[in-house]
Amino acid sequence: MEKLRKSLRLSERTAKALLIFLAALLTFGGPTYLMYVLESLGVPHLLYLLLGIAFFTAGVGLFIHLFGKEGKS
Numbered sequence: 709m710e711k712l713r714k715s716l717r718l719s720e721r722t723a724k725a726l727l728i729f730l731a732a733l734l735t736f737g738g739p740t741y742l743m744y745v746l747e748s749l750g751v752p753h754l755l756y757l758l759l760g761i762a763f764f765t766a767g768v769g770l771f772i773h774l775f776g777k778e779g780k781s
Contacts, residue, residue, distance in 0.1 A: 731770035738763025
């Protein structure tokens with residue numbers, strides 16, 4: 709997170725807020741809206757199902773990474 713914050717010249721709170729938004733988008737938007745878009749594009753069912761699971765897992769992992777540090781400090 710430090711590299712992202714320094715490269716974009718963001719405050720720590722702003723960078724964390726953007727990452728939380730990204731995690732929420734991956735967790736909730738990936739398995740729903742992304743799958744709907746991929747289905748309408750004619751992508752095979754197994755592929756968009758796997759992509760939905762991957763986006764959900766990435767979002768949950770990002771949430772754990774962001775909020776796991778708060779519990780330890």
